[in-house]
Structure formats: structure tokens, C-alpha cells
């Protein structure tokens with residue numbers, strides 16, 4: 001399968017946001033085709049990820065791509081704020097949160113990737 005999206009700042013996020021302990025949980029709040037999640041799951045064998053996307057068709061593509069890691073993924077089809085508002089009781093508190101999007105600038109017509117990621121130190 002050919003994927004449309006190239007994961008932005010991939011090596012950087014893999015290095016800086018990789019797990020610091022065992023069995024960490026990451027939230028990929030913009031899973032898209034699953035490029036970032038795939039890279040994290042393949043590099044870090046005990047990392048678990050919540051894969052969220054509001055677009056169910058693209059989440060289905062991610063599910064296929066991430067099939068071999070399915071036992072370490074919790075998929076959620078919907079808006080990320082709704083996921084957090086009704087956080088599943090069976091999941092532990094997440095350690096890392098990642099959000100990506102692509103902006104198209106009207107002056108240059110160039111698409112630029114932007115990635116916002118953070119390790120979570122507070123959980124209210």
C-alpha cells in the first residue's frame with residue numbers, strides 16, 4: 001500500500017519521546033495512516049499506544065498498517081477531546097501525547113508538517 005502522508009520529525013520524536021520506563025502508554029491523537037505509531041511500536045517493543053482519529057476511513061488504513069502490533073494498540077474512532085472527556089477506565093494514565101497536522105500556507109502553497117508532542121507530567 002502506498003501512503004500519502006510522510007510522518008514529520010520522525011527521528012526526533014522517536015528519540016525525544018521514546019519511553020523512559022517499561023510498559024509506557026502513548027496517545028497518538030492524530031493517527032492518520034499510522035506512520036508515527038508504526039515507527040514507535042516497531043522501535044519500542046513494550047510501548048502501548050492509543051491510536052485516535054476522527055476520520056474512520058483513514059483509521060481503517062492505520063489498522064491494517066499496524067496489524068502486527070494490534071495487541072499493543074487501543075483504537076478510538078472519534079475526536080480526541082471526546083476520548084479524553086470519557087477516558088476509558090481500563091487504560092492507565094498516558095505517559096506521552098502526540099499531535100500532528102499539516103498546514104498549507106496560502107502565500108507559498110507549500111505544505112508543512114507540524115508536530116506537537118509532550119511527555120505528560122500532570123493528569124487532572
Ligand SMILES: C[S@@+](CC[C@H](N)C(=O)[O-])C[C@H]1O[C@@H](n2cnc3c(N)ncnc32)[C@H](O)[C@@H]1O
Pocket residue numbers: 005006007008029030031032033034035036037052053054055058078079080081100101102
Ligand atoms: C497529518 S495526519 C497524521 C499523520 C500521522 N501522524 C502519520 O504519521 O501518518 C492528521 C490526522 O489527524 C486527524 N485529526 C485532526 N484533528 C483531530 C482531532 N481533533 N481528533 C481526532 N483526529 C483528528 C485527521 O483526521 C488526520 O487523519
